Amino acid sequence: MKRKRKKIKKQLWFFLIFFVFLLLGNFCLTRKKTLEKEVLNIICPKELTTELGKAIDLIKNIEYDKNTKIDIHVEGDYDFNRVGEYSLYYVIKDENGNEKKEPFLLKVISYNDADITIGEKPYKTSKGFKIEEIDGVTYIDGTLIVNKTYSLPSTYGNGLTEETKTAFQKLRAAALLDGFDIYIASGFRSYDRQVTLYNNYVQRDGIEGADTYSARPGHSEHQSGLTFDVNEVSDKFHNTPEANWLENNCYKYGFILRFPNGKEKVTGFKYESWHFRYVGEELAKKLFNNGDWITLEEYFGISSVYQN
Numbered sequence: 573m574k575r576k577r578k579k580i581k582k583q584l585w586f587f588l589i590f591f592v593f594l595l596l597g598n599f600c601l602t603r604k605k606t607l608e609k610e611v612l613n614i615i616c617p618k619e620l621t622t623e624l625g626k627a628i629d630l631i632k633n634i635e636y637d638k639n640t641k642i643d644i645h646v647e648g649d650y651d652f653n654r655v656g657e658y659s660l661y662y663v664i665k666d667e668n669g670n671e672k673k674e675p676f677l678l679k680v681i682s683y684n685d686a687d688i689t690i691g692e693k694p695y696k697t698s699k700g701f702k703i704e705e706i707d708g709v710t711y712i713d714g715t716l717i718v719n720k721t722y723s724l725p726s727t728y729g730n731g732l733t734e735e736t737k738t739a740f741q742k743l744r745a746a747a748l749l750d751g752f753d754i755y756i757a758s759g760f761r762s763y764d765r766q767v768t769l770y771n772n773y774v775q776r777d778g779i780e781g782a783d784t785y786s787a788r789p790g791h792s793e794h795q796s797g798l799t800f801d802v803n804e805v806s807d808k809f810h811n812t813p814e815a816n817w818l819e820n821n822c823y824k825y826g827f828i829l830r831f832p833n834g835k836e837k838v839t840g841f842k843y844e845s846w847h848f849r850y851v852g853e854e855l856a857k858k859l860f861n862n863g864d865w866i867t868l869e870e871y872f873g874i875s876s877v878y879q880n
């Protein structure tokens with residue numbers, strides 16, 4: 573009898589120990605699963621934006637269970653004092669060694685034109701348009717920009733672009749139907765040609781004088797292959813029937829009156845009723861603005877000022 577009891581006691585102990593192990597094992601397994609889930613359940617922002625010079629906490633907006641032990645750090649280079657878009661990673665680790673990498677974009681933006689020259693590319697204009705510099709050529713929202721702020725490399729350009737020529741033929745044909753003969757007086761001008769022209773003007777009128785009507789080399793739109801002067805290249809062309817026709821119709825063919833009357837301070841150049849720039853029909857129509865021309869500088873929110 574005594575022996576049998578002892579045997580049952582032994583069996584009970586065995587089951588008890590077995591159950592304890594079973595419970596412990598099960599507990600550990602679920603615990604590990606939860607942690608893996610915790611790492612997976614983290615919600616990271618895909619994009620963060622801040623203004624130049626304003627440091628922000630990059631980790632603050634990550635959503636996760638704050639009761640868990642999780643290590644988050646940011647991988648990659650960025651600088652709150654440089655305009656730019658930085659591709660970075662969140663590296664998230666839990667206490668079990670589970671690791672997760674989440675990509676995100678940090679945008680450091682500026683609303684001040686002057687900051688843009690110190691920034692990395694691509695950056696944005698004061699109106700939020702994307703500025704890209706490709707092989708030394710500046711494109712804003714995909715539109716090539718040449719003015720006193722933005723220049724072209726000396727090697728850029730070799731004649732009017734095919735698009736510009738085709739669009740001009742359409743414009744010319746339409747003008748002829750209305751009885752006006754519009755012809756190109758000066759189209760593409762190379763960097764070297766502009767050097768000669770500008771130096772001649774400086775000799776005649778001084779730098780200050782020349783800068784009001786002639787672009788410095790690299791800053792002439794004529795080097796872009798998207799620009800031409802028509803007919804009479806002088807103030808005598810103002811208010812002629814041809815000038816008036818162009819001012820009211822050029823946008824239909826993708827051209828803009830680049831230096832409208834009264835916008836000298838914005839474009840950096842005096843009124844030129846003969847100077848047209850191809851931008852495509854869509855943008856040209858916006859800039860035509862039902863006859864009240866908006867300049868490229870105003871539309872994109874950029875300056876036209878020589879930097880030195």
Ligand SMILES: [Zn+2]
Pocket residue numbers: 794800801846847848
């Ligand atoms: Zn011109």
